[in-house]
Each structure stands twice: as C-alpha cells, then as structure tokens.
Ligand code: ATP
Ligand code: MG
C-alpha cells in the first residue's frame with residue numbers, strides 16, 4: 001500500500017486543521033478562492049449540459065453525457081473488482097428505522113441523517129395543512145415520521161442480513177445504490193443524493209484488514225488509468241460534536257479509513273475524496289451480532305467508489321466533451 005503525502009486533506013477536513021498551515025487571513029482568502037473554483041466548475045457543468053440544477057444545493061438532474069461517463073465509470077469499477085466474486089445485492093434508497101438504529105449512524109453523524117415522513121392525519125388535519133399552505137407557510141410539520149430513514153451508506157442494510165454465524169472465509173458483497181446525506185453545498189463534488197458502489201467483506205479481523213488493504217492498490221491503479229492524479233491519505237470524517245472529536249482522532253490514529261483524493265480544484269486547494277477504503281473492525285459485527293465460523297465477533301471492511309465524484313472529477317480533468325478525451329482514458333473507461 002502506498003500512502004503518500006498525508007498533508008493533503010479531503011474536502012471534509014475541518015478549517016481548524018487547514019488553519020495550522022496558514023495564517024487566518026491567508027486561510028480566509030484560500031477559502032474564498034476555493035469557493036470561486038467550485039462555482040466555476042459548477043457553472044461549467046450546468047452551462048455545458050452535463051448536470052441540471054434542480055433548485056436545491058447538491059441536487060442535480062443528469063443528462064445523456066453525464067450518464068454515458070457515469071455508466072462507464074461504474075462498469076470499470078465492477079470489472080476491477082471481478083476477482084472478488086462478490087454476491088450482488090441491491091437495496092431501496094430508504095432503510096427501516098430499526099436497521100438504521102443498529103448502525104449507530106445517528107450517534108456519529110446526526111447532522112447528515114434524514115428521515116421520511118408521511119401524512120397520517122384526518123380530514124381536519126388535512127384542512128389545517130391546506131390552510132397553512134394557502135397562507136404560504138411550511139406544511140411539512142403536518143407529516144409524521146414514518147419509521148424509514150434515507151440510506152446514508154449503501155452497505156447499511158447488509159449487516160442485518162448476515163446476523164448469526166458466517167461461513168468459513170466470510171462473505172463478500174457487491175452493493176450499489178442511492179445514498180442521501182443532508183450536506184447541502186454549491187460544491188458540485190458534494191451532493192445530497194448520490195451513489196456509491198461498495199465491495200463489502202465481513203469475516204475475521206485478518207480477512208477484513210486484508211480486504212481493506214489489498215484493494216487499495218487496485219483502486220488506485222483504476223483511478224489513475226482514468227488520467228486522474230491520485231493520492232491515498234488517512235481519512236478524517238466529520239464526526240459530530242465533542243465525542244465526535246474523539247472518534248475522529250481515533251479514526252486517524254488507528255488508520256481505519258483511507259481516501260483516494262484528487263486535485264479537482266488544483267494543487268493549492270484541498271484535494272477531494274472520490275473513493276474510500278474503510279475498516280470498521282468489530283463495529284457492525286458487535287451491533288448486528290455477526291460471528292465468524294470460529295465463534296469470534298466478525299470484523300468488516302468496505303471499499304467504496306463515489307460514482308458521481310469520479311464522474312465529475314473526469315469532466316473537471318478532461319473537459320465536458322468525452323469525445324475529445326485522451327484515447328488512453330477512453331480505453332480505460334471502455335468508451
Ligand atoms: P467526504 O469526506 O468528502 O465527506 P466521506 O468520507 O463522507 O466523503 P464516504 O462515507 O467514505 O465519504 O463515502 C464513500 C464515497 O462516497 C466517498 O469517497 C465519496 O466519493 C462519495 N461521497 C461521500 N459523500 C458524498 C457527497 N456528499 N456527494 C457525492 N459523493 C459523496
Ligand atoms: Mg462526508
């Protein structure tokens with residue numbers, strides 16, 4: 001595994017850690033600069049007909065040219081992991097509250113979580129809703145939580161399915177689907193609704209670590225074959241609140257998660273994570289009562305391709321007309 005230059009920070013990196021490299025004033029101007037760079041990429045993607053603004057930050061419609069590249073990225077990602085012989089599973093974009101509960105996501109990322117609500121009221125409540133709407137007021141408070149959460153990470157629903165004892169060698173899954181995270185942003189690399197393609201292993205501590213570490217060179221090679229400059233750096237997730245600071249430190253100190261970052265906005269700005277490789281240790285094994293064939297608590301690891309981020313990084317690096325991209329890049333994508 002090659003880990004180079006850990007000073008690069010992904011877009012999640014907090015201002016505090018960046019500020020250690022620069023004075024406050026310089027930092028403020030750097031922040032303004034990156035906003036300009038983000039706005040420029042966003043405008044280019046919209047003007048050139050790659051994405052369609054849906055009127056809410058981080059929500060886009062996708063056109064034919066976007067889809068052509070996105071599908072090629074996904075297919076290349078799948079080809080690169082074919083040797084895993086993973087079991088294919090697909091899930092809806094929402095998960096039962098009970099399953100969401102068991103992941104503990106609400107403890108670490110309450111600010112990113114989002115739930116589904118539905119109308120369960122009677123005629124009178126409906127009239128009150130309509131009256132509020134007539135007055136131009138928000139009416140969603142008339143809806144009730146529906147015991148469904150939008151799935152923030154596509155592997156979540158799998159752990160409940162393997163409760164109990166794993167077969168020898170553990171399990172390997174191929175899961176792609178919708179993710180929702182409530183992080184509205186004008187950065188076209190940070191969406192609210194996006195997709196990740198994950199290859200998830202659940203097994204022993206050794207096989208989980210082997211999965212996380214062993215796939216890193218393969219993923220790096222794939223992303224580099226797309227003509228993207230890639231660095232692999234320890235991740236620093238934005239765990240929420242005071243306890244979160246401890247979890248974030250733990251994640252970095254124990255090198256649990258690595259991100260594949262690329263300089264979408266140039267070398268002077270934080271690089272953006274387009275994929276990740278994450279070791280959960282016994283987190284899900286304990287919560288979902290999963291045991292290995294020898295009766296130990298199972299460990300798990302995921303590798304995740306951020307499909308929109310890779311696609312948009314390609315448009316940023318090579319332009320918005322794929323027909324004009326370098327032939328090696330088109331070949332790597334099978335285009
Ligand atoms: P970031 O640090 O940029 O917030 P993350 O650590 O939250 O990313 P993961 O949880 O590792 O991301 O998710 C796997 C992949 O999904 C990421 O590497 C990234 O490519 C993609 N991804 C994550 N959040 C978003 C988002 N808001 N919009 C688009 N893609 C995303
Ligand atoms: Mg994030």
Ligand code: ZN
Nearest residue numbers: 153155198302
């Ligand atoms: Zn996962």
